[in-house]
Amino acid sequence: MLLRDGLIRLLEAHDFEVVAAVGSGPDLLRELLAQRPDVAVVDVRLPPTYTDEGLRAALAARAEVPGLPVLVLSQYVERLYARELLADGRGGIGYLLKDRVSDIGEFVDAVRRVAAGGTALDPTVVAKLLDSRQRVLPLDRLTAREREVLAQMAQGRSNAAIGSALFITEKAVAKHTNSIFAKLGLQSSEDDNRRVLAVLAYLET
Amino acid sequence: MTARTRTTLAATLCVAATVAWLVTGRGEFWPRWVYFGVGVVLVGRLVLRRALRVPAGRRRWLALDAAVCALVAGVDLSVWVLSGGGYFWPIWTLLGIATILGSHGWVVSRPPGARERELAERIAALTRSRRGAVDRQAAELQRVERDLHDGAQARLVSLALTLGLAGDLVRRDAEGAARLLEEARGTAIAALDDLRTVTQSIHPAVLADRGLGDAVRALALDLAVPVTVTGDPPPDLPPAVQTAVYFAVAEALANVAKHSGATQAAVAFGQTRDTVRIDVTDNGTGGADPARGTGLRGIIGRLDAIDARLHVSSPAAGPTRVTVTVPREPK
Numbered sequence: 135m136l137l138r139d140g141l142i143r144l145l146e147a148h149d150f151e152v153v154a155a156v157g158s159g160p161d162l163l164r165e166l167l168a169q170r171p172d173v174a175v176v177d178v179r180l181p182p183t184y185t186d187e188g189l190r191a192a193l194a195a196r197a198e199v200p201g202l203p204v205l206v207l208s209q210y211v212e213r214l215y216a217r218e219l220l221a222d223g224r225g226g227i228g229y230l231l232k233d234r235v236s237d238i239g240e241f242v243d244a245v246r247r248v249a250a251g252g253t254a255l256d257p258t259v260v261a262k263l264l265d266s267r268q269r270v271l272p273l274d275r276l277t278a279r280e281r282e283v284l285a286q287m288a289q290g291r292s293n294a295a296i297g298s299a300l301f302i303t304e305k306a307v308a309k310h311t312n313s314i315f316a317k318l319g320l321q322s323s324e325d326d327n328r329r330v331l332a333v334l335a336y337l338e339t
Numbered sequence: 340m341t342a343r344t345r346t347t348l349a350a351t352l353c354v355a356a357t358v359a360w361l362v363t364g365r366g367e368f369w370p371r372w373v374y375f376g377v378g379v380v381l382v383g384r385l386v387l388r389r390a391l392r393v394p395a396g397r398r399r400w401l402a403l404d405a406a407v408c409a410l411v412a413g414v415d416l417s418v419w420v421l422s423g424g425g426y427f428w429p430i431w432t433l434l435g436i437a438t439i440l441g442s443h444g445w446v447v448s449r450p451p452g453a454r455e456r457e458l459a460e461r462i463a464a465l466t467r468s469r470r471g472a473v474d475r476q477a478a479e480l481q482r483v484e485r486d487l488h489d490g491a492q493a494r495l496v497s498l499a500l501t502l503g504l505a506g507d508l509v510r511r512d513a514e515g516a517a518r519l520l521e522e523a524r525g526t527a528i529a530a531l532d533d534l535r536t537v538t539q540s541i542h543p544a545v546l547a548d549r550g551l552g553d554a555v556r557a558l559a560l561d562l563a564v565p566v567t568v569t570g571d572p573p574p575d576l577p578p579a580v581q582t583a584v585y586f587a588v589a590e591a592l593a594n595v596a597k598h599s600g601a602t603q604a605a606v607a608f609g610q611t612r613d614t615v616r617i618d619v620t621d622n623g624t625g626g627a628d629p630a631r632g633t634g635l636r637g638i639i640g641r642l643d644a645i646d647a648r649l650h651v652s653s654p655a656a657g658p659t660r661v662t663v664t665v666p667r668e669p670k
Binding site: 178179185186208209210212213214215217232233236237 | 524527528531532535538539544545547548549553556557560561
């Protein structure tokens with residue numbers, strides 16, 4: 135409730151129009167299907183069960199409206215949930231710790247990215263992805279720099295954004311991404327989102 | 340009837356009988372039979388109460404038996420004395436009583452049967468595990484308190500202080516205030532991090548959201564070694580059981596990652612009519628010793644409290660298999 139009011143204020147201050155604010159899983163699903171918003175910001179835990187009601191409602195809505203952009207917020211990030219959210223391979227998915235809301239610029243950026251069909255995965259999830267499979271997957275063939283680029287990429291950043299985050303040129307980023315794709319045996323693509331999904335799909339196998 | 344009225348009544352009866360005997364010409368001393376009747380009632384009451392003070396069970400029955408036998412023996416002896424002695428006929432009752440009491444005592448003192456031994460062991464195990472559970476709970480609460488105190492609480496204090504300073508500074512030095520606010524944001528996030536760690540250590544969020552099956556799948560995803568999870572636990576497992584099994588599997592998987600050198604691990608849920616079984620296997624080097632690790636000992640304590648058993652099979656050349664079996668609640 136506290137967070138919802140704060141978020142409405144924050145989003146309206148950044149030129150978003152809030153078409154609906156609801157407080158339970160069933161209400162959320164109904165509104166998502168009725169309003170078909172450009173993007174929805176959803177808490178994982180909602181009444182009535184206070185378990186993963188919000189997540190289930192988001193998944194149900196996306197089953198009805200493929201690719202409906204949803205940014206899921208939670209006190210915890212779980213790879214299991216990230217995988218479920220990404221499973222339909224359609225993008226328009228964000229999954230962030232609630233803490234990230236405090237970095238207004240980053241957060242608003244993430245909302246816009248998800249609305250545009252991109253992804254915004256919490257760095258914690260990405261870090262877990264990269265840490266846990268290093269020993270057994272060809273990821274250990276990546277250089278340290280390439281791994282940094284991959285981490286940024288998995289969060290849904292474009293080459294330009296990655297370049298400015300790592301203080302390298304966009305061209306250098308493109309070189310790294312191509313090398314990553316080659317080492318992981320993936321076809322490169324201009325589409326940011328497919329890129330991330332491909333990386334994730336690979337890591338999940 | 341209070342003790343006082345009882346005594347008064349008994350004394351009155353005896354005195355009245357004696358007076359009546361005095362008044363009616365002092366023939367044969369019959370009031371002794373009145374004394375005898377009153378005495379039997381009083382003494383009988385006394386020994387029965389004594390016997391009933393023994394804790395319930397076989398020993399109380401023996402005590403009651405002994406009390407009744409003593410009373411009968413006392414009555415017979417008194418009657419023999421009061422009726423002037425002669426042929427010692429109470430010998431027969433005394434012999435009978437001794438036989439009855441002796442065999443009863445022998446039965447009671449015999450070692451308990453298999454069923455009874457089993458029950459006694461079970462009671463001992465329950466007492467132990469209950470004490471363990473209480474101790475563990477107290478230690479756990481203490482740890483949570485310490486973690487909150489040293490972590491989130493300390494950070495929130497510092498957050499309040501920083502916000503106060505920023506408020507103080509905001510008019511005179513906007514730039515400095517902005518710096519402090521940024522610092523405050525960092526502190527708030529660190530406090531959230533601390534809280535997350537503490538709450539996860541009490542009850543993991545996925546376990547609360549999805550139950551044991553998905554919680555174990557989430558664990559498996561986070562492990563450095565690839566883990567396959569097969570089967571599902573029955574959905575009606577009580578929350579306490581789910582939590583204990585979850586932490587057991589978490590510990591087993593953590594050991595796989597830390598010690599086994601395995602490249603593959605598997606968690607399998609299975610069930611029979613009256614048990615649920617969870618196997619954690621790996622293809623590592625083996626040689627795991629449950630007596631050595633403190634982690635596993637804690638887990639065994641937790642499992643004890645829900646009547647579950649942990650079995651580790653880990654030959655020197657591997658592989659290692661950790662099995663948890665949980666009895667199902669009778670339907």
